[in-house]
Amino acid sequence: MAREIEFREALREAMSEEMRADPRVYLIGEEVADYNGAYKVSKGMLEEFGPRRIIDTPISESGFAGLGIGSTMLGLRPIVEFMSWSFSLVAADQILNNAPKMLYMSGGQFGCPIVFRGNDGAGGQLGSTHSWCVESLYANVPGLKMIIPSNPHDAKGLLKSAIRDDNPVFCLESERLLSVKGDVPEGDYVVPIGEAVIHREGTDCTLVGFGRTVYFCEQAADELAREGISCEILDMRSIRPLDLDAIIRSVKKTNYCVVVDQSWSFASIGSEVAAEVHAACFDDLDNHVHRVHNDDVPAPYSHDLEQEMLPNARKICEAVRSVTYNA
């Protein structure tokens, strides 16, 4: 039986269920305990698990991220919450140097089963420093896995997989999606890391998105359907490993592809997917892959400017019309 719950509740259920099952799992971060989570993701967890396992930290990302990583070397399995991935930048050395490389640098002696999670992307007029999309920066690093769920079902299933994974997993959530509701099954289930899903079937053009951009793709697909263009929306869900096979299957069917990525275009997930699709579908494509990104500017504060910066439905429609002009 499925029930409809919010994205943030799905995340909370994933963490709580895994913590009940495994005493090595703990949650640490700013305001996760007494405050009930800056975005209420961990609401009520202090009450259930107590302060030894739901741990408030000082504003000290490098310190508590490193503490979490160090604790994995003795077998613990922390969930480290960044209030915002924007704040993870001050912990970059720990999360990029130590977590993903410990296994390699130690020749297989020490793995790093840790989950880093928190809000990523524009939250709503937060200005440039608080509107980071870290996915393209961080996905560049071998040794880590990255998931970006778009709905409550996947959020719960992917986060449970991440907590059970023996590798460092970066889980990027969107503040704009935390209140989104969706069907989530009762009981235990996981969504495997590395499997994309067809979000909506279509025949004329493949839209490849992840996280919040799936909703931009939906809006665009609705509008394009009225023009007689049928879009297939593929939700990547995982960035590392990337389910390239699923993307290729869809592109071989539609012969057109638009990648929608909320990070900046230069050396990005969007450019990576486009390069891979060009290599794998060279004979199937009827046009080159088009990409829709954040505009190549720092995130502005002013509402209208911010909306214009995002990879919004209008830009996606323009890209699809442009890519399929010869269809």
Add this chain to the structure above:
Amino acid sequence: MSTTETANHVVENTVPVPDPEVLKSWLRDMLQIREFEVRSMQAYQNKLAGGFLHVYNGQEAVAVGCIAAMRHTDPVITAYRDHGHALARGLDPKIGFAELFGRIDGCAKGKGGSMHFFDRNNSMFGGHGIVGAQCPLGTGLAFATKYTDEVIKGGTSESVTACFLGDGALNQGSVHEAMNLAVIFDLPIVFCVENNRYAMGTAVGRCTASGNQITNRAIAFGMEARSIGGMDVIEVYREMKEIVDQVRATSKPYFVDIDTYRFKGHSMSDPRKYRTHEEEQEYEADDPIEKLTRYLLAQKAMTEEELKSLSKQVRLEIREAVNWARQSPVPDVSELHHDVYTDTWGDYTGTSLPGYMKPTTDEDATEGEASNGT
């Protein structure tokens, strides 16, 4: 009972000087480290070892004395000048040389190098290349032992983590964050500052506020701290024993400023223009190995013949270790994509323990498994 020319509070210390046999084993450990480093420098000059090489000559009493004060299961973590700690912890020198030479039999299969000596069976958690970055990790080790003992097992905290850092690391934010976390979480950790007076080539006084009394840093966090001499292994041991026992009992962090000296440069490319030859000679006259030797001879705990025999034995062991490591194969190209992830996908081929850690009797027990500590 004080054996040192520099310490003033040893007299108050009630930790007894260990038996001569124990002292002789420390002498052996220090000689082994010194000889390992001498051979490392040779290997570097002969291009057997590459990258950066930071040797430990002069600081041997610190690693040996501190580690002697701990239990073998107590975690140890340090920065990039890590050979001494790994050897003091029990790493076989031949495995160390194999790592230096980039060979498959190294402790990290040749993937870590000089700066990344890990040895799980001896509770040696690296070997970390970024200055200060090991300190948050060290608090994580202390957090993990305490969490495991108290939250998972329901008992009391048993272990103490030794987190080594240099005086140069004191100006890294991550070190301050780690010290703050250690205090607010009551973590059983000792921050052992190997104060060798130079952050690479910059004298501590030129780059560190209140550098003449670095324990001020700890006092600002409400952490207990003391300064000790680091050129006398007996003093280091007796001070550290007291500290480690206290931390084990109270589960509160401690900061110890250990006065020592780096006989060689920061790395092999260091012309040491920032300090005088006279200064170097002064400290070289305070050699911790010679000091313990003098003490043992004066106490008649060891004869000149025994000393010669011990030195010869260590030289032979290290020479054999170098030869053994030279015979070790370079890693197969397939190793490139091994140990990146614990699982297999795409080009990645999973992970396995280094050869020297694999059980010889029951090969299926851990081979290929993810290795996440206990």
